[in-house]
Amino acid sequence: MPTVTFRGESVTCDRGDVLRDVLLAAGLSPHNGAADGVNCRGRGSCGTxxxxxxxxxxxxxxRERLRLRVPPHDAENGLRLACQTRVLGDVAVTKYPGFWGQHVNDAPVGAGDGEPVGTSDRDSVGVGDAEPVGGDDETTASDDDVA
Known part of the structure; x- marks a missing residue:
């Protein structure tokens, strides 16, 4: 069984499980701040x-490639959407600051309290600032994950 390591914790999962689902089932969130409550619920459209x-x-x-090309993301920074990523073996996951976790040049989000380490006010984003990307007919990794 693959092991997922995130924010100082390790959890096991089945091969092929969706990374977002694995983290949430373990009580770990792949989101920062308000994005915990304001996100697309695994549809691959918000990027949080x-x-x-x-x-x-x-x-x-x-779908994932398209979303990660839309600001504030940058397709060149190597990030992945946890909701579109399937775990195939042991993985280590890092979350960066910012509403969308886009500040890859800053220190990663801390393990203890889930708060960004060494971030600034630029991480404060209003709820209405998230812009979903238009969908396609492709099935997402977690279509049955509707909350």
């Missing part, structure tokens, strides 16, 4: 579950 992942995971889907 963007994380850095090392290890064996699925290739990015078309």
């Amino acid at each position: 579950c963007a994380v850095a992942v090392t290890g064996a995971v699925s290739d990015p889907s078309r």
